[in-house]
Amino acid sequence: MRRFLPLLLASALAAGAVPASLVLSPWWWAVAVPMLAVACLGARDLLQRRRPVLRNHPLVGHVRYRPERTPVRVAHGTDDEYLVSSLRPVEASEEPPSVRVGGPGCTRPYDMALLNVSAMSFGALSARAVLALSRGAELGRFAQDTGEGGLSEHHLRGGGDLVWEIGTGYFGCRDADGAFDAREFADKAALPEVKCVSLKLSQGAAPGSGGVLPGVKVSAEIARERKVPAGETVVSPAWHREFATPRELVLFVARLRELAGGKPTGFKLCVGSRPEFLAVCRAMVAEGVAPDFVVVDGSEGGTGAAPTGLAGHLGMRLTEGLITVHNALTGVGLRGGVRIGASGGVATGADIVRRLAQGADYTNAARSMMRALGCVGALRCHTGACPSGVATQDPLRTRALHVAEGARRVRLHQRETVRDAVRIMAAMGVRDPGGLGPAHLVRRSDTGPARSYAELYEWLAPGELLAGPPRSWEADWKAADPDGFR
Numbered sequence: 001m002r003r004f005l006p007l008l009l010a011s012a013l014a015a016g017a018v019p020a021s022l023v024l025s026p027w028w029w030a031v032a033v034p035m036l037a038v039a040c041l042g043a044r045d046l047l048q049r050r051r052p053v054l055r056n057h058p059l060v061g062h063v064r065y066r067p068e069r070t071p072v073r074v075a076h077g078t079d080d081e082y083l084v085s086s087l088r089p090v091e092a093s094e095e096p097p098s099v100r101v102g103g104p105g106c107t108r109p110y111d112m113a114l115l116n117v118s119a120m121s122f123g124a125l126s127a128r129a130v131l132a133l134s135r136g137a138e139l140g141r142f143a144q145d146t147g148e149g150g151l152s153e154h155h156l157r158g159g160g161d162l163v164w165e166i167g168t169g170y171f172g173c174r175d176a177d178g179a180f181d182a183r184e185f186a187d188k189a190a191l192p193e194v195k196c197v198s199l200k201l202s203q204g205a206a207p208g209s210g211g212v213l214p215g216v217k218v219s220a221e222i223a224r225e226r227k228v229p230a231g232e233t234v235v236s237p238a239w240h241r242e243f244a245t246p247r248e249l250v251l252f253v254a255r256l257r258e259l260a261g262g263k264p265t266g267f268k269l270c271v272g273s274r275p276e277f278l279a280v281c282r283a284m285v286a287e288g289v290a291p292d293f294v295v296v297d298g299s300e301g302g303t304g305a306a307p308t309g310l311a312g313h314l315g316m317r318l319t320e321g322l323i324t325v326h327n328a329l330t331g332v333g334l335r336g337g338v339r340i341g342a343s344g345g346v347a348t349g350a351d352i353v354r355r356l357a358q359g360a361d362y363t364n365a366a367r368s369m370m371r372a373l374g375c376v377g378a379l380r381c382h383t384g385a386c387p388s389g390v391a392t393q394d395p396l397r398t399r400a401l402h403v404a405e406g407a408r409r410v411r412l413h414q415r416e417t418v419r420d421a422v423r424i425m426a427a428m429g430v431r432d433p434g435g436l437g438p439a440h441l442v443r444r445s446d447t448g449p450a451r452s453y454a455e456l457y458e459w460l461a462p463g464e465l466l467a468g469p470p471r472s473w474e475a476d477w478k479a480a481d482p483d484g485f486r
Contacts, residue, residue, distance in 0.1 A: 004058065011039045052374040052400035053388040083353055084440045084452070086429030093426075096418045097433055099361045101196065103292045103337035105254065107262030110161070110195045113142035114352055114418050114433065117410075118343045118364035119165050119200070119268070121149025123213050123222045123234075124381065126398040128406070129373055129390045134158020135403065136372075136410030145364060148200050148211055148236065150225045151188050158407075162193050165268070166256070167200040168210050169236040171226040180242050182259055189260035196293070197260050199253055201240075201269040204297035204315060204344050210236030216384040219393045246276075246283035247482045254289040266293035268343075270315035271324050278465075278480035281332045285466070286482050290334050295364065296321045298344025318344040319358055323457055326359030331465030331473070349420025356433050357441040358453065365417075372413040373406045 014035035021028035042058040102109025117137060122130045124147065137144040137160030144160050146152075148167025155162055166173065166185070173185035189197060203211075213222070215233040223230035243252045249267075257265035271277055284290045298318025316324065322342055329335040342360035346352060347368035355363050371377075374388040386392035389401035430436055438453035445451065458472055469477040 014039045050405060053376050081441060081443050083350065083424060083428060084442060085427050088429050089427050090429055090431050091426060092423045093431065096422065099339060099433065101264045101293050101339045103290055105257060105289060106264050106292045110264050112362045114362050114421060115414050116142045116362065116364050117144040117369050118366035119145040119147040120366055121147030122152040122154055122225065123149040123217060124391060126389055126392055126401065127154045128398050128401045128403050130154040131158050132373055132401065132403045132406030133369060133410055134160040135407035137161060139407060140411040140414045142414055143195060145198065152225055156191065156193050161195045163196040163198050164189065164194045165198045165200050167236055168238065168240050174227060186259040189263065194263065196264040197256050198295060199256065199267040201267050204270040204299050210238045214382050217393045222393065245483050246279040246485065247287060249280060250283045250287055250289055253291050264292035266291035266295065268295035268297055270297040270299055271321040272315045274324050275476045275479040276485050277324060277328050278476055279482055279485060281328045282480050283482035284334060285332050290338055293339040293341060294325055295341035295343055296325050300345050318342060322355065322358045322360055327460045330462055331460040333463040333466060335462065349417050349424050352417065352421040353424050353436065354441055356436045357438060368413065369410055372409045374401060
């Protein structure tokens with residue numbers, strides 16, 4: 001409660017100075033007036049709903065934490081890249097575009113928005129934060145990834161479309177030994193709010209390691225949801241128990257889709273090795289099954305809560321990962337039925353357009369959605385002392401986050417960011433996201449002329465790897481083993 005001491009002190013001084021100025025001397029007004037002003041400002045901080053950090057830290061929040069802002073919606077570009085404008089622009093569409101997710105094995109396809117809420121678990125986020133994101137998704141007709149922490153009532157109460165993420169801990173569908181529980185999974189996957197199922201292989205913030213939820217954030221409710229002891233740090237396994245090879249992976253994805261009643265099912269990963277992903281593609285071809293989508297997480301992604309020793313040092317950045325996955329799927333002739341999502345540092349309309357030009361079909365955002373809720377980037381996610389009530393399980397801190405206001409701001413951020421993306425595409429002469437390609441994105445160089453991504457990277461033709469890989473892919477294609485990741 002120390003965060004309220006400045007307000008209490010100002011109120012006490014004002015309460016003493018006002019009578020003193022009336023009874024003892026008018027000079028006391030020099031103290032009374034400033035203290036009254038400060039006390040009124042603190043009271044306003046407690047009562048307002050737009051900035052949760054000020055509700056948790058009245059007065060101090062103005063000085064200690066930088067102001068919260070909905071992420072910038074108009075991009076100013078970068079020094080080394082630019083999008084190609086057209087001398088014949090088109091009219092921007094009034095309706096936000098979407099992409100149909102669902103391949104040949106899917107019987108219940110889903111129309112995905114261009115920008116959605118990336119994976120953030122209940123546990124990592126507070127109940128109010130999860131609920132606000134879900135309600136924002138419902139208001140704006142976009143999807144929310146549940147994160148690997150399970151399918152909580154707070155996800156469901158909001159009414160938004162959900163992508164249920166299944167991690168290595170199988171939270172929400174695990175038995176007493178921590179193994180995958182097919183019956184529980186099928187029951188929950190049948191819920192109408194669940195539109196897609198995503199199997200998490202790895203994440204950009206910390207690829208190659210399991211998720212960590214500090215014990216200080218494992219409340220009794222979280223413990224019940226995850227079937228773990230309360231108050232103890234939860235460390236998810238680094239790898240799945242249900243499969244050990246690329247072939248087993250694609251068959252498990254197919255099994256999840258069947259258990260989910262034909263809903264779109266895919267997986268998320270931060271690409272670390274081109275031969276490993278090619279091995280997965282070989283397995284798809286060999287078994288005649290493929291996911292409905294692949295979400296590529298860049299190593300620059302995450303909410304800022306990952307271990308500092310891992311974040312940013314492992315795995316491909318989003319650009320390299322996207323191009324690798326797009327080329328690999330194209331090269332084995334499966335790209336048409338498999339959608340690609342991009343996650344990592346997406347915050348503006350220009351970010352969306354850049355990722356679509358690099359091979360994605362849609363994008364997900366985590367950090368910018370948190371900022372829309374009121375996150376100030378204090379980097380206290382692991383301590384349970386989040387000043388804005390977004391990433392904590394402390395009920396006294398989470399009360400500061402107003403769900404309706406948070407949902408409104410999340411919806412506003414998503415709507416305006418997508419609107420900016422549509423306007424940018426229109427200025428490029430593109431009506432539909434499918435019309436974007438690598439030629440629409442140009443990288444500047446200090447040593448030569450600017451070149452488009454179509455020139456900078458090799459882009460495989462449909463089925464080219466099966467017909468005979470080009471020399472630059474030959475060694476990796478040969479090393480790709482559908483029955484082993486190494």
